[in-house]
Amino acid sequence: xxxxxxxxxxxxxxxxxxxxxxxxxxxxxxxxxxxxxxxxxxxxxxxxxxxxxxxxxxxxxxxxxxxxxxxxxxxxxxxxxxxxxxxxxxxxxxxxxxxxxxxxxxxxxxxxxxxxxxxxx
Amino acid sequence: xxxxxxxxxxxxxxxxxxxxxxxxxxxxxxxxxxxxxxxxxxxxxxxxxxxxxxxxxxxxxxxxxxxxxxxxxxxxxxxxxxxxxxxxxxxxxxxxxxxxxxxxxxxxx
Numbered sequence: 001x002x003x004x005x006x007x008x009x010x011x012x013x014x015x016x017x018x019x020x021x022x023x024x025x026x027x028x029x030x031x032x033x034x035x036x037x038x039x040x041x042x043x044x045x046x047x048x049x050x051x052x053x054x055x056x057x058x059x060x061x062x063x064x065x066x067x068x069x070x071x072x073x074x075x076x077x078x079x080x081x082x083x084x085x086x087x088x089x090x091x092x093x094x095x096x097x098x099x100x101x102x103x104x105x106x107x108x109x110x111x112x113x114x115x116x117x118x119x120x121x
Numbered sequence: 122x123x124x125x126x127x128x129x130x131x132x133x134x135x136x137x138x139x140x141x142x143x144x145x146x147x148x149x150x151x152x153x154x155x156x157x158x159x160x161x162x163x164x165x166x167x168x169x170x171x172x173x174x175x176x177x178x179x180x181x182x183x184x185x186x187x188x189x190x191x192x193x194x195x196x197x198x199x200x201x202x203x204x205x206x207x208x209x210x211x212x213x214x215x216x217x218x219x220x221x222x223x224x225x226x227x228x229x230x
Binding site: 002004006032034036043044045046049091093095097107109110111112113114115117 | 153155157159162163164165166167170172208216217218219220221222223
């Protein structure tokens with residue numbers, strides 16, 4: 001159980017185009033999803049927190065107009081890289097947090113997708 | 122969220138136990154410790170988590186010190202497929218994971 005599917009797994013496109021990445025929780029509902037970016041030989045860097053039905057919360061230094069996030073349902077969040085340029089080339093990874101239990105300190109782990117490798121020419 | 126520090130790299134012989142330490146001295150009372158691993162070009166895989174008691178599952182054991190300032194992930198019989206970068210994360214109700222640099226574990230044949 002607890003599978004997160006990310007699509008596409010790999011994309012190459014020309015500079016200036018927009019790219020949409022989908023993140024789906026397949027067998028559970030997720031009120032919160034997260035988007036990360038990872039450059040070669042570096043750790044994952046949190047970009048934004050996506051809550052179903054509300055605006056995403058972006059980490060400091062992440063341009064919200066550049067990286068559009070939509071979380072329209074409890075099983076789907078999308079990240080759109082707008083007007084992509086070569087410096088946006090990276091490995092983008094999403095994760096999904098299962099819906100909270102009644103406990104305020106719900107400790108269920110996040111589950112990660114397998115990532116999308118984006119290359120902008 | 123707790124700041125974590127881990128050794129940059131470790132080697133382990135195949136079939137032996139791999140013990141991966143993590144320091145999280147700033148962890149607060151309601152923050153759990155989570156362990157993930159990332160194999161090249163894949164998303165992180167959940168391994169185990171705990172609050173203050175030791176935990177064991179089919180993948181690994183987690184030993185948390187009594188003061189909760191550090192923990193050790195134990196892979197009891199490491200295989201070549203366990204070669205990966207291992208991350209420990211301390212977090213609570215905000216659910217935000219802040220990844221450190223992790224430990225690059227290399228299992229040697």
